[in-house]
Amino acid sequence: MAIVTAVKCINQACSLSEGMLAMMETFRQMVNDCLRIGLENNASTLKRLSKLCYPALAKYDIISYYKLNAISKAAGILSNRKQSIKRGYPTRTPYMKRALLISSYGFKVENGVLQVPLGDRRYFDILLNSYVKCILSDAAVIVRSFTLAANNTVSIAYSKEVTEIGCNTTAGVDRNLANVAYGNHDRVVMFDVSQAVRVAENTCSITRSFRRNDVRIRKMVTDKYGRRRRNRVSQLLHKVSKAIVQDAKERKAAIVFEDITFIRKLYQKGNYQGREYRGRMNSWSFFELKRQVEYKAAWEGVKVITLTKSKTRGTSQLCPRCGKRVQEAERDNPFYRRQLWCQDCRKWMDRDVVAAMNIARRGADVFQRPEGLAGEAMVQELGSVTPVILKVDASKLTLSREPIS
Ligand SMILES: [Zn+2]
Structure with missing residues (x-):
């Protein structure tokens, strides 16, 4: 230990x-x-x-x-x-x-x-x-x-x-705008954080209603309401991060995050999105939850893993049971909102639950086979007759199954 x-x-x-x-x-x-x-x-x-x-x-x-x-x-x-x-x-x-x-x-x-x-x-x-x-x-x-x-x-x-707590399993965290899914194959917990979206919208409409053409007062107003928003949202996320770390400690699980550092680049001007949508996505405090979980987990001795971008590709597009690609429901169908259909398992699954389970599994792959091993094996195999696939990282296998969209 x-x-x-x-x-x-x-x-x-x-x-x-x-x-x-x-x-x-x-x-x-x-x-x-x-x-x-x-x-x-x-x-x-x-x-x-x-x-x-x-x-x-x-x-x-x-x-x-x-x-x-x-x-x-x-x-x-x-x-x-x-x-x-x-x-x-x-x-x-x-x-x-x-x-x-x-x-x-x-x-x-x-x-x-x-x-x-x-x-x-x-x-x-x-x-x-x-x-x-x-x-x-x-x-x-x-x-x-x-x-x-x-x-x-x-x-x-x-x-x-x-x-440090020795962990038996992993649990993935999938961060979304209005909810946070956390868990693995045993159990997935959904935390509703739609309040954060409402707080952000409120702040927007308050600061937007300020009409006077005075930069200094405008700055004071935006500072004040920005601070209020930050406090309210982080308070909400504190509840979620506390619950996650507590649960991971009880389950002896390592917490797995996906790397979404440059997600803001998806919502820039000129990407054919509406202003409202961009505003909503850019006010999403996705990093704060990770920050909170990281320091709380460190305090409890729970391990936190962050997967690289290449390891988390398609986490919400593959079935967590069979690994086949799943189909999305039609956008305007209210009964199947954020639901995915797996043809092989003949099952509807929640998109966020699927993502959390996939992240947990890929975290387990990395965990059981430390980095470096796969790379070293690959270098040795170059030019030899032994098939490379035997020693390839398991997470890469899942990737290769993914059809090109
Ligand atoms: Zn399936």
Whole structure:
């Protein structure tokens, strides 16, 4: 059994003094200095950046903990930027606008008080609320760092050593606009998230009703309702992700996701879709559920697998029982909405249930035959007489059965 470190984060409101705000501003300036130095020298690793920046930060009158944290914050930003450039995404010159303060050293959490060091053994006390106190009182939990933000919130990161649960089975998650299907051959659970669609539509109609030609007020209105929408939708998804992780833990199943990263590209202008439809599809928070499940699963020691695009092709077009291609019902038939017909099994099946089952099975294929094995076998087989098909990955076999549409 592997032991892994799981990390979580908790927020609460707090009131900051003038002195604290000044320190946060100093921290912001230090990060920006580090970013500038890093860009000039093309350094993004913590080691190089520390060497370059530490002398330059000598002019700031602040404890050295914060200098180190500023450097590591800048290193994080720079290495993210580097990765974006590598992947060909457009980037801007990084610059920190908002004041904040991060430290992973020198602070204490004692008797429900977070003590933020000010230097000379003086501390700024932040009273923690009962919920945060309760969570941090767990003996297995280690407090890792705190972040103070200018909007008067403190965020505390904490971690725990978790033993990974050995899994017997897999369970797939199929994310759709109005529902989430989760399960495998034993049982598939459907979660209704159509409320999220309604929330998004409401937000749209509210912001659209704003007529005044004033950019600043328009931004305020869209920000406010966007925030409200995000909070309401993520609250809904929290219920779903909690149930999924709980169930996977009980069933000892690994959770399998399909990779739908670039799904937004399907709904762009010029793809012959209506504005309303595009708006609806683009307001779909498909990534949030995965994010939530991932961190909750890590906390419980449940394994999460993300399948690559090629491994999930046609998950809602093949029968989970026989692997044959299934037929879709006519679009305007209300009795068979989102239903699929398998000619061989002579059965109607729900489209989302089929997708969840297929994802679970393909996850199991990957799980039982780790990556690499198939590739290595293929290389060895080149030019030899042994048939390659024997050692081909099982998921590729399913693919080859799929007729060209
Ligand atoms: Zn079938």
